[in-house]
Amino acid sequence: AQSVTQLDSQVPVFEEAPVELRCNYSSSVSVYLFWYVQYPNQGLQLLLKYLSGSTLVKGINGFEAEFNKSQTSFHLRKPSVHISDTAEYFCAVSDQDSGNTGKLIFGQGTTLQVKP
């Protein structure tokens, strides 16, 4: 079984400041890792994913994340945020053994609030 913990429920930050959204996971098997973003009244959109290879993954909208196997973490970062980044962010994992990247276990979400 897998579980995902997003350590911060809300992260307030000023525009153009850097931000880090933290994600830790627990799993008895190898996992794929994902970050999704949900804008108000919309569905989920994939920001980035780690399947294999380089542990630093770059995604859309200037976001990146680093997979740290020893710390079982997959923190999301952006060097300079914009007002438009205000949204809910979800970290998720899927079972690598199944190869199914759509059957996901999600964290509870982090609300990023970007202030002018």
Add this chain to the structure above:
Amino acid sequence: GAGVSQSPSNKVTEKGKDVELRCDPISGHTALYWYRQSLGQGLEFLIYFQGNSAPDKSGLPSDRFSAERTGGSVSTLTIQRTQQEDSAVYLCASSLIGGAENTEAFFGQGTRLTVV
């Protein structure tokens, strides 16, 4: 279609009534997923369809919940004898191939179900 389409976007129903939620996946996507997003439970996997294989129903919370996928395309999630705790946003997602790497699950905008 261009994306995953869900209907209705909002549904208010009385406790004890049955409801049907519809999902129209991206054309050609063989895998289809249902998730539930609620305040108390976050995002939960409900059920997964892949081609003609038996669906993975491991996330359905009770026998009041069922889903069908006709002709490998449109899916209907049915909740019988609705309860107030069923109030949530029901999200549908589809992907090109459910069991392969380098596929992404695309999400619809969801159906907001309110049981009164």
